[in-house]
Amino acid sequence: MPRISSERKAERRAQIVAAARTCFARSGFHNTTLQDVFAEAGLSAGCVYNYFQSKDDLMLAIAEERHDEERQLIGEASETDDPVAALRQVARTFADKYLKEDGLDRRRIALQTWSETHINPFILSSVRAGMDGPRAQLAQIIRRGQAANRLTSTLDADAIAHTVIAIFHGSLLQKLWKPDIDSDAQFAVFEHFLRSLETE
Amino acid sequence: MPRISSERKAERRAQIVAAARTCFARSGFHNTTLQDVFAEAGLSAGCVYNYFQSKDDLMLAIAEERHDEERQLIGEASETDDPVAALRQVARTFADKYLKEDGLDRRRIALQTWSETHINPFILSSVRAGMDGPRAQLAQIIRRGQAANRLTSTLDADAIAHTVIAIFHGSLLQKLWKPDIDSDAQFAVFEHFLRSLETE
Amino acid sequence: MPRISSERKAERRAQIVAAARTCFARSGFHNTTLQDVFAEAGLSAGCVYNYFQSKDDLMLAIAEERHDEERQLIGEASETDDPVAALRQVARTFADKYLKEDGLDRRRIALQTWSETHINPFILSSVRAGMDGPRAQLAQIIRRGQAANRLTSTLDADAIAHTVIAIFHGSLLQKLWKPDIDSDAQFAVFEHFLRSLETE
Amino acid sequence: MPRISSERKAERRAQIVAAARTCFARSGFHNTTLQDVFAEAGLSAGCVYNYFQSKDDLMLAIAEERHDEERQLIGEASETDDPVAALRQVARTFADKYLKEDGLDRRRIALQTWSETHINPFILSSVRAGMDGPRAQLAQIIRRGQAANRLTSTLDADAIAHTVIAIFHGSLLQKLWKPDIDSDAQFAVFEHFLRSLETE
DNA sequence: CATGAATGAGTGTTCATTCAT
DNA sequence: GATGAATGAACACTCATTCAT
Numbered sequence: 001m002p003r004i005s006s007e008r009k010a011e012r013r014a015q016i017v018a019a020a021r022t023c024f025a026r027s028g029f030h031n032t033t034l035q036d037v038f039a040e041a042g043l044s045a046g047c048v049y050n051y052f053q054s055k056d057d058l059m060l061a062i063a064e065e066r067h068d069e070e071r072q073l074i075g076e077a078s079e080t081d082d083p084v085a086a087l088r089q090v091a092r093t094f095a096d097k098y099l100k101e102d103g104l105d106r107r108r109i110a111l112q113t114w115s116e117t118h119i120n121p122f123i124l125s126s127v128r129a130g131m132d133g134p135r136a137q138l139a140q141i142i143r144r145g146q147a148a149n150r151l152t153s154t155l156d157a158d159a160i161a162h163t164v165i166a167i168f169h170g171s172l173l174q175k176l177w178k179p180d181i182d183s184d185a186q187f188a189v190f191e192h193f194l195r196s197l198e199t200e
Numbered sequence: 201m202p203r204i205s206s207e208r209k210a211e212r213r214a215q216i217v218a219a220a221r222t223c224f225a226r227s228g229f230h231n232t233t234l235q236d237v238f239a240e241a242g243l244s245a246g247c248v249y250n251y252f253q254s255k256d257d258l259m260l261a262i263a264e265e266r267h268d269e270e271r272q273l274i275g276e277a278s279e280t281d282d283p284v285a286a287l288r289q290v291a292r293t294f295a296d297k298y299l300k301e302d303g304l305d306r307r308r309i310a311l312q313t314w315s316e317t318h319i320n321p322f323i324l325s326s327v328r329a330g331m332d333g334p335r336a337q338l339a340q341i342i343r344r345g346q347a348a349n350r351l352t353s354t355l356d357a358d359a360i361a362h363t364v365i366a367i368f369h370g371s372l373l374q375k376l377w378k379p380d381i382d383s384d385a386q387f388a389v390f391e392h393f394l395r396s397l398e399t400e
Numbered sequence: 401m402p403r404i405s406s407e408r409k410a411e412r413r414a415q416i417v418a419a420a421r422t423c424f425a426r427s428g429f430h431n432t433t434l435q436d437v438f439a440e441a442g443l444s445a446g447c448v449y450n451y452f453q454s455k456d457d458l459m460l461a462i463a464e465e466r467h468d469e470e471r472q473l474i475g476e477a478s479e480t481d482d483p484v485a486a487l488r489q490v491a492r493t494f495a496d497k498y499l500k501e502d503g504l505d506r507r508r509i510a511l512q513t514w515s516e517t518h519i520n521p522f523i524l525s526s527v528r529a530g531m532d533g534p535r536a537q538l539a540q541i542i543r544r545g546q547a548a549n550r551l552t553s554t555l556d557a558d559a560i561a562h563t564v565i566a567i568f569h570g571s572l573l574q575k576l577w578k579p580d581i582d583s584d585a586q587f588a589v590f591e592h593f594l595r596s597l598e599t600e
Numbered sequence: 601m602p603r604i605s606s607e608r609k610a611e612r613r614a615q616i617v618a619a620a621r622t623c624f625a626r627s628g629f630h631n632t633t634l635q636d637v638f639a640e641a642g643l644s645a646g647c648v649y650n651y652f653q654s655k656d657d658l659m660l661a662i663a664e665e666r667h668d669e670e671r672q673l674i675g676e677a678s679e680t681d682d683p684v685a686a687l688r689q690v691a692r693t694f695a696d697k698y699l700k701e702d703g704l705d706r707r708r709i710a711l712q713t714w715s716e717t718h719i720n721p722f723i724l725s726s727v728r729a730g731m732d733g734p735r736a737q738l739a740q741i742i743r744r745g746q747a748a749n750r751l752t753s754t755l756d757a758d759a760i761a762h763t764v765i766a767i768f769h770g771s772l773l774q775k776l777w778k779p780d781i782d783s784d785a786q787f788a789v790f791e792h793f794l795r796s797l798e799t800e
Numbered sequence: 801c802a803t804g805a806a807t808g809a810g811t812g813t814t815c816a817t818t819c820a821t
Numbered sequence: 822g823a824t825g826a827a828t829g830a831a832c833a834c835t836c837a838t839t840c841a842t
Contacts, residue, residue: 012805028319030230034833044807045834055833108318115315117377118308119228128377155392159385162374163393166386169373170366177317177328185359186366192355193363196396233815244824245817255816428719430630433836444803445838455837508718515715517777518708519628528777555792559785562774563793566786569773570766577717577728585759586766592755593763596796612826634812644828645813655812 013051016041017065020058025105029059029112060122063113066106067130073097074134083145084198087164090138091190094168099175099183107172135161142197151197160197167193213251216241217265220258225305229259229312260322263313266306267330273297274334283345287364287394290338294368295387299375307372335361351397360397367393413451416441417465420458425505429459429512460522463513466506467530473497474534483545487564487594490538494568495587499575507572535561542597551597560597567593613651616641617665620658625705629659629712660722663713666706667730673697674734683745687764687794690738694768695787699775707772735761742797751797760797767793 019041023032034055038045052058077093078086097103117124138161145151167190174181219241223232234255238245252258277293278286297303317324338361345351367390374381419441423432434455438445452458477493478486497503517524538561545551567590574581619641623632634655638645652658677693678686697703717724738761745751767790774781 009805028315031319033831038808046808046836047806049834050805111318112315114373115228115312118311119231124377131374131377152392155389156382156385159382159389162371162381162386163367163389166367166370166374167363168370170368170370171362173314173369174331174362174366177314177324177331181362182356182359185356186362189355189359189363192352192396193393196392234817235815238825246819246825247823249817250822428715431719434838435836438804446804446840447802449838450801511718512715514773514777515628515712518711519631524777531774531777552792555789556782556785559782559789562771562781562786563767563789566770566774567763567766568770570768570770571762573714573769574731574762574766577724577731581762582756582759585756586762589755589759589763592752592796593793596792609826633810638829646815646829647827649813650826 009051012043012047013061016043016048016051017058017061019043021062021106021109024059024062024109024112029055029109029116056116056120056122059113059116060120060126062109063123063126063130066110067126067133070130071133074137078137078141083141083148084150084194086141087138087145087194088191090141091164091168091187091194095183095187098168098172104175104179108176111173111176131165135165138164145197149199152199155197209251212243212247213261216243216248216251217258217261219243221262221306221309224259224262224309224312229309229316256316256320256322259313259316260320260326262309263323263326263330266310267326267333270330271333271337274337278337278341283341283348284350284394284398286341287338287345288391290341291364291368291387291390291394295383298368298372299383304375304379308376311373311376331365335365338364345397349399352399355397409451412443412447413461416443416448416451417458417461419443421462421506421509424459424462424509424512429509429516456516456520456522459513459516460520460526462509463523463526463530466510467526467533470530471533474537478537478541482550483541483548484550484594484598486541487538487545488591490541491564491568491587491590491594495583498568498572499583504575504579508576511573511576531565535565538564545597549599552599555597609651612643612647613661616643616648616651617658617661619643621662621706621709624659624662624709624712629709629716656716656720656722659713659716660720660726662709663723663726663730666710667726667733670730671733674737678737678741683741683748684750684794684798686741687738687745688791690741691764691768691787691790691794695783698768698772699783704775704779708776711773711776731765735765738764745797749799752799755797 016037020032020037023036023040026032027036034045034048037058038048041048052061073093074090077090080086080089098107113123113127117127135158139157142151142157142160146153146157171183171186175183216237220232220237223236223240226232227236234245234248237258238248241248252261273293274290277290280286280289298307313323313327317327335358339357342351342357342360346353346357371383371386375383416437420432420437423436423440426432427436434445434448437458438448441448452461473493474490477490480486480489498507513523513527517527535558539557542551542557542560546553546557571583571586575583616637620632620637623636623640626632627636634645634648637658638648641648652661673693674690677690680686680689698707713723713727717727735758739757742751742757742760746753746757771783771786775783
């Protein structure tokens with residue numbers, strides 16, 4: 001007979017994750033102390049430790065949540081039947097959600113996570129898994145495009161998917177370092193790339 | 201009148217940087233203690249502090265060195281007069297030097313650096329500058345290609361350069377997370393992209 | 401008008417004490433968390449705190465219970481009229497009940513308690529009282545033996561009693577550190593000691 | 601080329617051990633914080649950690665030192681050729697050095713150590729080894745006495761040695777709990793025990 | 801009476817940095 | 822210049838205890 005419903009528990013978890021995200025986005029993972037997170041969440045140390053086992057676990061939870069969100073975003077974006085339109089929509093979603101404001105903050109944390117993959121095997125697994133889903137979805141779209149003779153079959157669908165993601169990730173890095181970069185011009189290059197994949 | 205010749209000084213500096221690189225590649229920046237670096241370099245704490253002011257300074261020095269190296273690599277690769285060949289050569293250099301063995305180790309450290317840009321303004325400046333040089337060089341090549349009507353003029357040269365670098369960076373990330381990725385297939389996609397930029 | 405019958409209350413108390421004993425025997429007093437005890441007892445924190453005021457109080461309760469048990473054991477063992485036989489019987493009881501299995505586990509906890517006497521005056525009082533009873537009983541038997549001219553009167557009865565207990569305690573320690581010690585051979589020495597006290 | 605001679609290093613170690621002993625004797629192992637030890641030693645945390653790896657390690661070092669000291673004490677006491685005199689001398693040493701003042705303080709710490717054997721295997725090993733030496737020495741003396749027909753051969757030498765040590769340990773406990781115990785009367789009982797072992 | 805989520809002071813330990821030699 | 826012992830602020834994490842429900 002739990003005094004706290006599982007919804008309330010989920011709420012608390014979310015509250016803590018949100019606080020941690022705020023802190024990590026503000027000061028970076030290694031420069032954030034757990035005391036910062038406790039203060040931001042308005043909760044005590046002990047309480048937070050009832051939901052997360054360690055600082056690393058907190059980062060992992062944030063990563064997982066982000067991966068869920070990304071999976072959902074790419075899922076929604078690729079609902080269209082038309083494979084070419086789907087790819088374009090995915091890219092637009094990326095440009096809209098990832099490269100701006102709050103989305104950019106989350107990606108800032110993502111970068112911290114990526115840097116941690118080297119040391120923390122759980123983070124590595126999570127990052128791998130987080131990328132594999134979207135990549136497989138993209139590859140699936142591309143394969144459909146190839147089957148329908150809409151996209152060139154001279155290139156490996158997985159390799160294309162990888163490249164698309166690489167462009168996303170790489171653009172992200174540049175946006176993080178130079179927020180005033182001309183994203184539109186870069187988006188045009190991406191669209192050119194997509195067109196180059198289409199059969200005539 | 202220095203007690204130590206400036207060559208000897210440079211040697212020591214290099215020795216320390218090498219040790220730090222080994223440690224950072226092995227355990228990551230935040231998991232490496234300076235005591236680890238002292239041990240790896242076979243030097244005392246005080247001695248190292250005669251050459252570097254702080255742990256961050258060490259990371260900065262490594263970043264600077266890497267940027268020099270990258271600038272040189274891209275410079276050599278783009279010596280050809282033919283702009284299209286130059287671009288292809290740059291890509292090949294990237295694939296050969298960055299995605300393999302020792303090069304990959306250095307890029308692993310680069311990722312740590314990138315993650316630090318968020319916090320450390322000096323690192324941020326260094327990373328920006330490290331990217332600006334190569335990007336300007338690439339843009340220059342592209343502009344030459346456009347002027348010679350070898351490359352499409354419908355796209356902004358800087359945006360293309362940015363995209364090329366984004367592909368490099370993004371591919372790097374994937375290689376770090378999944379070392380057994382099919383780099384050749386991905387390289388084919390990149391070449392396709394280059395060809396799509398050429399005028400007919 | 402108590403909501404819970406006092407039998408039920410005693411049951412709960414016993415349940416908690418048993419759980420604590422299990423935990424303390426398993427991991428030691430300081431390495432056991434109260435959360436461990438709650439889990440072992442299958443009760444909540446609040447419930448346990450209705451019966452015991454603190455962790456120390458729990459240890460005290462265990463000590464008291466053990467002292468009661470010891471008092472009873474030595475009481476039963478010394479019921480014989482013959483003082484020499486009584487002493488021997490006490491020793492046999494000690495060897496049978498204290499140095500084996502479950503008894504040894506309880507003594508393991510006793511050792512933890514002894515170590516706590518230094519800090520906790522209540523524990524100290526309890527341990528003193530726990531020893532005084534048996535010692536007085538032993539001294540009483542010995543005095544009877546001396547009065548009946550069965551035991552030497554050249555030695556102080558209290559001092560003999562102390563020595564007997566010292567041998568018990570000391571043997572216990574050795575048994576705890578080296579469970580495969582030869583208890584029979586040591587028991588023979590003890591019997592020799594007892595015989596040496598008898599008059600001819 | 602160490603700036604600090606190994607003697608100075610040993611001094612520091614001793615200084616820290618002494619401080620820890622003072623603290624542990626004053627407040628017990630678990631009630632002493634390392635900050636207490638740092639303050640008592642007049643040294644910083646980092647410095648202490650250059651000499652000891654953990655709080656447990658400190659306790660272990662204290663135990664080892666005590667064992668060395670005990671080994672030496674019993675060694676000196678048993679130098680006499682006459683085995684019976686040697687045993688008596690050992691007992692006298694015990695009564696003089698262990699049951700009084702500073703010696704008692706050290707034994708108070710010993711008790712803490714004993715209680716820790718249950719949890720910490722290194723402590724257990726140390727305590728075992730610390731007891732084995734003296735016990736072997738005592739057994740050796742007894743065997744010499746048996747060979748020379750000065751001591752009864754009806755009892756196992758090791759068992760006698762164990763019993764002697766048990767009496768020491770047990771008396772110690774009583775002294776710790778009741779400092780005003782009559783040690784002389786108890787010593788008389790011990791001497792009686794020794795005499796009972798002698799052949800006529 | 802029982803629950804168990806929340807508390808928060810306290811602890812062992814780390815490690816970048818300094819400075820007397 | 823080089824040494825390395827010493828520093829000490831900072832940090833992640835624990836756990837006995839409380840109290841609203």
